[in-house]
Amino acid sequence: MSLKSIFRTVSNSRSYLLRYKSLGASFSNYRSIVPLSTNIPNLKEEKVKLTFVLYDGKRIETEAKVGDTLLDVVVNNNLNIEGYGACEGTLTCSTCHVILKQEDFDRLPEEASDEERDMLDLAYGLTDTSRLGCQITMTKDLDGLEVQVPETINDARS
Amino acid sequence: MNRTHLKTMIRMLSSVPVVPRVSIIGAGAAGFYAAMHLSKNVANIQIDLLEKLPVPFGLIRYGVAPDHPEVKNVINQFTKVAQHPNVNFYGNVTLGKDVSLNQLRQHYDAVLLCYGADEDKALGIENEDAQNIIAARNFVGWYNGFPNDKDLKVDLSGHTMAILGQGNVALDVARILLSPIDELKKTDITEHALEIISESKVKEIYLIGRRGPLQVAFTIKELRELLKLKNCKTLWREQDFKGVSEIVGNLGRPRKRLTELMLKSLQEQNQEGFIADQGLKYFKPIFFRSPIKFLISDKKLSGIKLSCNKLVGDTFDDQRCVPNGEVEELDCSLALRSIGYKSIPVDKELIFTSYGTIANNKGIIIDNSCHSTDLGKLYVAGWLGTGPIGVILHTMGNAFQVAKVMCEDLKILNNSKPKGGFEEIRKIVTEKHNLIVDWHGWEKINRYEIEQGKMKGKPREKICTIQEMLEVAFR
Numbered sequence: 001m002s003l004k005s006i007f008r009t010v011s012n013s014r015s016y017l018l019r020y021k022s023l024g025a026s027f028s029n030y031r032s033i034v035p036l037s038t039n040i041p042n043l044k045e046e047k048v049k050l051t052f053v054l055y056d057g058k059r060i061e062t063e064a065k066v067g068d069t070l071l072d073v074v075v076n077n078n079l080n081i082e083g084y085g086a087c088e089g090t091l092t093c094s095t096c097h098v099i100l101k102q103e104d105f106d107r108l109p110e111e112a113s114d115e116e117r118d119m120l121d122l123a124y125g126l127t128d129t130s131r132l133g134c135q136i137t138m139t140k141d142l143d144g145l146e147v148q149v150p151e152t153i154n155d156a157r158s
Numbered sequence: 159m160n161r162t163h164l165k166t167m168i169r170m171l172s173s174v175p176v177v178p179r180v181s182i183i184g185a186g187a188a189g190f191y192a193a194m195h196l197s198k199n200v201a202n203i204q205i206d207l208l209e210k211l212p213v214p215f216g217l218i219r220y221g222v223a224p225d226h227p228e229v230k231n232v233i234n235q236f237t238k239v240a241q242h243p244n245v246n247f248y249g250n251v252t253l254g255k256d257v258s259l260n261q262l263r264q265h266y267d268a269v270l271l272c273y274g275a276d277e278d279k280a281l282g283i284e285n286e287d288a289q290n291i292i293a294a295r296n297f298v299g300w301y302n303g304f305p306n307d308k309d310l311k312v313d314l315s316g317h318t319m320a321i322l323g324q325g326n327v328a329l330d331v332a333r334i335l336l337s338p339i340d341e342l343k344k345t346d347i348t349e350h351a352l353e354i355i356s357e358s359k360v361k362e363i364y365l366i367g368r369r370g371p372l373q374v375a376f377t378i379k380e381l382r383e384l385l386k387l388k389n390c391k392t393l394w395r396e397q398d399f400k401g402v403s404e405i406v407g408n409l410g411r412p413r414k415r416l417t418e419l420m421l422k423s424l425q426e427q428n429q430e431g432f433i434a435d436q437g438l439k440y441f442k443p444i445f446f447r448s449p450i451k452f453l454i455s456d457k458k459l460s461g462i463k464l465s466c467n468k469l470v471g472d473t474f475d476d477q478r479c480v481p482n483g484e485v486e487e488l489d490c491s492l493a494l495r496s497i498g499y500k501s502i503p504v505d506k507e508l509i510f511t512s513y514g515t516i517a518n519n520k521g522i523i524i525d526n527s528c529h530s531t532d533l534g535k536l537y538v539a540g541w542l543g544t545g546p547i548g549v550i551l552h553t554m555g556n557a558f559q560v561a562k563v564m565c566e567d568l569k570i571l572n573n574s575k576p577k578g579g580f581e582e583i584r585k586i587v588t589e590k591h592n593l594i595v596d597w598h599g600w601e602k603i604n605r606y607e608i609e610q611g612k613m614k615g616k617p618r619e620k621i622c623t624i625q626e627m628l629e630v631a632f633r
Contacts, residue, residue: 080198082194082195082198082558083191083194083235083554083558086231086232086235086550086551086554087228087229087231087232088228088231088234090228090231091228092226092228092229092231092379093229093232093549093550093551094551095550095551095554114382115379115382117415118377118378118379118382118415119379121377121378121411121412121415121416122377122412122549122551123551124551124555126411126412151555152551152554152555152558
């Protein structure tokens with residue numbers, strides 16, 4: 001994840017240009033100065049809508065950068081989802097468990113790996129359309145995605 | 159100063175805000191998760207995390223295996239909690255020694271106990287106290303630098319050893335002893351353990367369970383890791399899996415995937431056949447066996463007498479084992495007992511269940527004594543309340559749940575007498591000693607350990623004595 005963020009910083013052409021041409025003040029117009037010739041940095045900047053629906057019905061609507069995982073989105077946007085992402089995306093916990101709608105689950109480009117399934121097996125409220133948020137990368141296709149964040153406790157146990 | 163600021167000032171002066179004071183006993187996962195929830199959800203709250211050791215994080219620091227550094231990433235979240243302006247950490251303060259439960263209740267509105275499960279369960283069989291029979295808990299403490307366990311005598315000169323129990327601790331211990339030493343060198347395993355393990359002669363490890371493959375307590379991730387270990391072969395006993403493949407399809411997903419992984423490994427083993435290789439180590443899980451006596455020669459362990467079991471009961475998850483009358487002997491020169499933990503009573507007022515947990519209802523401690531209502535309410539979270547089961551996620555869920563109950567109670571706090579909090583407790587502790595380690599002190603220890611590790615190419619070299627921890631913290 002750290003490599004990713006280094007790459008992101010290096011490839012962030014917009015902020016570089018803003019600084020270089022001291023155009024920071026005319027921020028409302030900033031899109032116009034993004035060079036048209038580069039495609040990769042440009043794609044990186046694309047944003048899509050994403051909604052987390054908490055177990056108590058509370059909805060957190062947010063913007064996500066294309067290329068970020070759901071965990072990145074929670075961390076970068078400082079979303080108040082308690083305890084989310086304890087192992088920071090290293091596939092050693094299941095605190096970023098989310099439940100998708102069947103059609104969304106089906107259109108995710110990658111299926112869950114054995115290691116992801118191993119962790120999901122420990123999650124409360126596991127469903128057939130469960131995934132770990134750290135393993136779902138936002139794409140343009142996923143614009144408007146809505147995921148459920150199940151409760152992390154099992155009332156029957158304690 | 160502008161008008162808004164002035165307004166705020168006036169509002170603050172005109173009414174004294176209620177400061178609910180909470181003390182949390184034990185700065186492990188449960189304590190930090192509870193503090194996380196409370197600090198976010200109760201205005202003006204003052205949370206004091208009291209810890210017996212000078213250092214925080216409990217089993218995240220002393221339980222999680224050194225080759226699982228990713229699991230310890232949660233320390234970053236906990237550090238943020240500790241840096242919250244309303245949260246304080248006070249290390250080297252022991253409940254039952256430096257301060258009593260009653261004193262805490264006098265000076266706090268709520269006291270949350272989450273000091274975990276400090277003791278290991280014993281088998282209660284003949285010769286259990288002989289040399290070379292070690293509690294896995296102490297073994298884990300030894301390689302993880304827990305001060306009490308640093309001088310543990312570990313004799314790895316024998317060829318064969320046995321681990322009694324089939325949970326994740328058992329698998330952790332097996333993996334540490336079966337891993338290539340070069341892998342361990344890169345971790346924060348303690349230097350004293352690394353030295354002994356690098357001289358290890360252990361070639362085969364038996365993992366003994368009293369019930370069958372369908373009842374194992376370890377989780378799939380830990381098993382998969384062992385199966386993938388370099389220069390190590392897992393050998394199952396085919397007869398243990400009789401009838402398992404017929405019912406595997408009917409199991410719930412987690413148990414099904416775990417059982418399928420064992421069956422797949424067994425199948426591969428049958429296809430490959432047995433290859434004797436000097437360079438290989440062997441991991442041998444065996445099922446339906448209970449230890450009934452440790453065999454001793456020359457005061458040292460020489461083997462274990464095992465009773466063979468069969469299962470009775472209808473469904474696999476509540477099947478019990480009963481001896482079928484046969485006995486077996488297994489030669490081994492070291493045995494690690496890993497059959498679970500229990501909590502210790504630190505105060506005579508606490509009522510314990512027969513499982514070694516504090517009796518509670520959703521985290522509220524059942525308190526039969528008729529105390530005056532001035533005393534802070536008692537709660538319990540983590541393994542002290544639930545028993546020593548589950549991974550961090552489960553402790554997190556439990557801690558949030560208990561913290562939620564506490565939030566509701568604290569919101570209707572209507573006692574007229576404000577509590578003194580840690581300022582009062584500090585006076586009491588100072589009568590015993592003047593060495594309370596705050597977060598700043600831990601940060602010094604943390605930096606020192608990382609520096610010491612750097613010199614050896616490790617992420618950290620832990621300080622293994624309380625005295626040295628204190629020296630660094632107060633330097």
